[in-house]
Amino acid sequence: MLVKTNAIVLSVIKYGESSLIARLLTENYGLRSYMLKGVRSPGKKKIRPGYFQPFTQLEVVASHKDKGSLETLREVRLAHHYQSLQTDIVKSSLVMFLAEVVQYGVQETDDDPDLYDFIIRAADWLDENEDMASFHIVFMLHLTRFLGFYPDFSNEGAPVFDLVEGELVENTLNPSASGDLLDILSSLMEAGFENMSSVRMNRGQRVRMLNMLVEYYQIHLHGFRKPKSLDILQSVFH
Template sequence: MLVNTKAIVISALKYGEADLIVKAYTLESGLKTYMLRGVLKSRKGKFKASQFQLLTQLEIIASHKDKGTLEYLKEAKVIHTYASLHTNVVKSSLVMFLAEMLKNSIQEEESNPALYAFLEHSFEKMDEMESVANFHLFFLLKLTAYLGFQPDDSEMDQPYFNLLEGTFENVKTNNYCVEGANLEILRRIMTSDIEEVQHLKLNQTSRKNFLNMLLLYYELHIEGFRKPKSLSVLNEIFN
């Protein structure tokens, strides 16, 4: 089936000497993987490797067999050029981390327009922002709503948050109940918009501890979830 759709690049893996295996989240068909032959060596081919930088927004025409195998990409063009995501050192490190998080979290090969719109808007906003130190915390927390395990905000005044159940509770019921600083940050981010989160004052330790808590939350709710290898790079950048 021939599909014309918007797509966001999630990963691009070199295969052999000249090929790329590109994983993209598409508006029409969810997660798809494409084999691009000779793209790394051919100067006259219809694709350029630069088109497939992480989180790049594309419009593509592709042939989808929808059998869970590698698909065939016929055309691709960049439809939104970022000003700073791939040139700013801090932002490019975040791009690497967030792309890997998406690769490890999104599994469905089906359309989810709301998720696509969230990703599209988030990365354009990140490109515009001056301070992105808290962006990934906000993004990962908001992403849970589209993945099916958004924290229940109906009892936010309770003294514990149960990572296993995704609920605020008045007593500690298991070893996955958090309190203290992480609980306060969770409340703040849940009730803030992206503009307010930019100005949230967190030190290096608080930011790292909260991110580790979020990663555990993902691990508890996504079968087979793996912590991103780029986490160490991100920690170095924010050090």
């Protein structure tokens, strides 16, 4: 079946001497893997390998067999040209990390246009703005809305956030957040990208908050792995 859809690139790996396998989050068909045969070979190519950078926005025509195997891309063109997202070292490190988070967090069969729209809006915001120190933390926190485990703070006043239960409690033996991390988490839940700078965090608090969120994802998403690019991201923000 031939389909046309918007897509955002999450990852790409080399296959053989001249091919690539790309993981794309599509607007209409969820997370898909595509074989790109011969795109790394010399000569003029219909599909450019340079298109497949993390968070690149594409319009694609694809052949879907819907059998759980690799699909095929027939046509690819850029849907949006970024100004700085893939040339600024800090921004490119952020999107490499967040593309891993999305890839590990979204299920293969998920079809969620609202999730897709959230990622596109986030990428566009990052491309156009320079205040990005807390961007990845806010992104991960609000991504949990779409993945089904957004923190429940309805038990207002309870002093501990239980990572396993995903809610405020009086006390727990489970992994948890309290004190300054709980205060920051509460403030970030009220913030978007536009006003996240109003939530003050020093570097140590950002590291702790990010590690807590990674643990929170690991608890709630079966098979979620610690992103390989986490160490790179931490060194960039050192």
